[in-house]
Amino acid sequence: MAHTQHIYTKPGETLFGFLMVILSGFLFWKAYSISGFESLSSPGALPLAATALMVITSCVSCIQNLRLPTEVQGHFFKEILPPVVAVMIAVIFLFAVVLNTLGFILTALAFLFLTIKFLHRSGTIRTLLLSAMILVLVYVVFRLVFKVVLPEGIIPEREIMAVIVDLFNSGAN
């Protein structure tokens, strides 16, 4: 967890610092609009204190950052946001978008297959088997053992489960 003090400006660091100052300022204004400086026990008191601290500390670190040597080392899309990270964020975003429509099983299977193929680069059959295995594991633990309701989407999971249970029951009888 510990990082060593860096003595040069990382690509995008100045912009990030400014964004944090703007965010803090905006949130401070929002905190003020809850109940102003009405009293020490108002609902806005702690938010106001927290956002004030954010404004001060973000400004201080922005100034500290500006005092570092100006030349930037490295490239933003190499050091900070390499393509692989950007792609993964986008894929997770897509996952959340289509989750309710397609359902958990299809989305997760597609997600696992694509990401493992992309990151691990093994054969298609192997990747498919791996993804299916992981999916079964996650499904059993979350859906069956802990009864977490996962979106069904277009696969009629409940009907399939009912058929399987019926099969077992008729087998037992």
Place this chain on the structure above:
Amino acid sequence: MLEALQYFSMAWVSPQLLALVALGTFLGIYVGAIPGLSVTMAVSILISFTFSWDINNALCLMVGVYMGGVYGGSRTAILLNIPGAPSAIATALDGFPMAQKGEAGRAIGLSTVMSVVGGFIGIFILAVAAPSISEFALTFQPRDYMMLGVMGIMLVGSLSGESLTKGIFAGALGILIGTVGLDPLTAEERFTFGAVELWNGINPVAVMIGMFGLSEALMQLHHLDKVALKQKLDRIIPAWADVRKYLPLGTQSSILGTIIGALPGTGGDIAALMAYDYARRTTKNPKVPFGEGAKEGLIAPESANNAAVGGAYIPMLTLGIPGDAVTAVFIGALFIHGLNPGPMLLTERPEMFWFTVGNLTLANIFVLIFGLTGIKLFSRIVECPKGILIPLIFVLSIVGAYAINNSVADIWWMLGFGVLGYFMKLYGYQVGPVILGVILSRLVDDNWRRAIISERGDIGEFFVNLFSSPLSVVLFSVVILILISQFPIWKVMLKKRRSDASRDA
């Protein structure tokens, strides 16, 4: 006395109850280890299908889940840097660096033994001091609780990493996230931007999974080609010399953990963070620096969070006040089974008290057994290539976030905070303080305002009353002491003067 012993050993001599405690502990360890599945959630689900059971059976299972779950979070914290449960946040700080050096087996072994030591100390204190400690906690005023919260927030200093300024920023951001939603005292909207969905606030679990799970997995993408470290798992049972060496620290942290666990509203998570800070400040010259795999940084939180379980039972059984979220659910379970937790429980149903103490002790023994076995299988997950492991972490994070409320909205929060956490980490902001702020925000907010309202808004009166209560004076002095030791302004000034002098020279 003999009767107490008889009730104590009830679950020990019945094969059925014994098996239920074992099953509960086993389940608890895995629930605790899987990020996104919380012990609170597991216990609440258990209530739903054990309410028709005999109360003894139900209690045995739930006590096991609780004890196992608080311990289980440490495994994923050590192996993946994703605390499986909030009480394992502090464990990740030094446990994960140990795993990065290939010492996961040692870390798990040591944390298991120390968890069990902590568990026993917590249970012992519960059995011996339950009545008197709860009486003491009853005298706490809102201002005292507020100061406890402030003490917790001061830990930001030790979690800040390279820059204290950025650490304070992150902590304040956390406090802010904790205040989003309807104000619990006046139902006024705070940072809801007119959205009804935000009335209940942002779920801390979503923030936690995002900041710890997702952002860490994104960071790992930078080192995809690095071969996964082979973990040394041949020596899981820790060396006796190690246990003996760290026993004093473990004992002190356990006592601290029990006391914090006994205070209503504070549970294993805060106990672990405070114990971590305590270890950091009392350990002179650690062999390995804190944050880079110091064994002290692993032992203190692990013993404290399991000790907090025993502590949390004190106000629950004697006052009917929950010590944390899980005990709140437990109180619900006791009510469902026709028991009335509170001051009368100990006199009316002493057998329930000793039965629970016996179950906790048994569950703790099972933590030792299950904790030291089955690790090889568990950490095979970590040895698998990153190209497979990272997608799995992503899916677990997504499902975990979704499982909180069965809503996609929590996935958005998780993703948002994950990406924010990713950039924060890269630019030298630590994410630990954010979580600390989120957890403590409510405690400080509620109690600060209650304290001020009870003085009719008069800050002068607030301080007069503070200094007339010995307990508040002690807490206040501790806050000031930490303030001076954590934020040594004079040290910064001295350093600046020195660097100026060297520049002049």
